[in-house]
Amino acid sequence: SQQGEEDPQALSIQEGENATMNCSYKTSINNLQWYRQNSGRGLVHLILIRSNEREKHSGRLRVTLDTSKKSSSLLITASRAADTASYFCATDDTGGFKTIFGAGTRLFVKA
Amino acid sequence: GAGVSQSPRYKVAKRGQDVALRCDPISGHVSLFWYQQALGQGPEFLTYFQNEAQLDKSGLPSDRFFAERPEGSVSTLKIQRTQQEDSAVYLCASSSTWSGLETQYFGPGTRLLVL
Numbered sequence: 001s002q003q004g005e006e007d008p009q010a011l012s013i014q015e016g017e018n019a020t021m022n023c024s025y026k027t028s029i030n031n032l033q034w035y036r037q038n039s040g041r042g043l044v045h046l047i048l049i050r051s052n053e054r055e056k057h058s059g060r061l062r063v064t065l066d067t068s069k070k071s072s073s074l075l076i077t078a079s080r081a082a083d084t085a086s087y088f089c090a091t092d093d094t095g096g097f098k099t100i101f102g103a104g105t106r107l108f109v110k111a
Numbered sequence: 112g113a114g115v116s117q118s119p120r121y122k123v124a125k126r127g128q129d130v131a132l133r134c135d136p137i138s139g140h141v142s143l144f145w146y147q148q149a150l151g152q153g154p155e156f157l158t159y160f161q162n163e164a165q166l167d168k169s170g171l172p173s174d175r176f177f178a179e180r181p182e183g184s185v186s187t188l189k190i191q192r193t194q195q196e197d198s199a200v201y202l203c204a205s206s207s208t209w210s211g212l213e214t215q216y217f218g219p220g221t222r223l224l225v226l
Contacts, residue, residue: 030212042115042202042217043154045220088153092212097167099144099215 004104006089014110019076021105023089024069032065033090034074037104043088046074081111115218117203123224124193132221136205139168144215145188146202154202156161158184159207193225 007022009025025032035043049056049072051066056063062075076083086104093100116135124130126172136143138221142161146154147170156170162183175194180186190197204215 033214035217042219043204043215045216048214086208097131097159097161097210098156099212100156101146103151103153 001067006087006102008105009103010106010108012108013079015079015081016040017079019079019083019089019107019109020053021074023072023074023102025072025089025091025102026070027091027093029067029091031092032063032072033099034061034063034072035088035090035101037086037088039085046087076107079107079109081109083107084109115203115205115216117201117221118151119216119221120219121222121224123226125226126195127192128225129191129219130193130223132190132201132223133206134186134203134218136157136184136186136203137207137216138184140205140207141209142206142215143180143186144204144206145186146204147172148200148202148220150199157188184194190223193223195225198223198225 005024013019031048033048036046037043047058047061047063049063060077065072081094086106088101088104090099090101118133144159147157148154158178159167160180163180175191177189185214200220202220204217206215
């Protein structure tokens with residue numbers, strides 16, 4: 001079973017708009033990561049946020065983490081057609097070595 | 112190496128056949144993970160190696176699945192007596208950190224289809 005749940009499952013926006021994806025998880029974590037997967041390809045790491053951090057930026061990406069609510073959000077600003085992909089949040093299992101992925105948000109950016 | 116590589120990229124097996132999937136991690140990476148990804152889903156953890164030691168195999172779905180990393184570099188995931196429900200993409204990832212809790216670098220995956 002998967003710990004993380006992304007919301008929404010799918011998102012369609014126009015180029016230039018912002019895209020926000022949310023992730024909820026169930027257990028305590030050390031860090032939370034976001035990955036991107038283009039159709040039929042491997043996953044690419046986007047950003048990592050640690051449990052003692054609340055917000056982190058990387059280029060057009062902004063990630064927030066609320067450990068009290070066990071949730072995170074990924075904001076992509078000024079989206080581009082090339083941002084079309086599936087986005088996954090992933091958390092560590094503090095009791096072991098697992099990385100637990102959510103089911104993903106499928107983002108489609110229309111040119 | 113330049114990145115994580117996996118072979119074969121595609122594998123078609125008849126039900127009951129044994130398959131072996133190979134992963135070449137980034138040179139020097141301590142941690143290696145195997146995941147199974149069903150269509151439309153996120154990757155599901157299978158197993159974790161720290162060098163040659165398999166420290167977590169809790170995600171292996173049955174005793175038909177076996178993974179090894181005998182010299183702490185290349186890893187092989189073996190599936191015996193394949194079943195149709197084994198059809199999925201198998202992803203390998205490596206990390207430079209001891210715990211694997213940092214950035215993981217993923218290979219392109221092996222797409223397995225069991226007929």
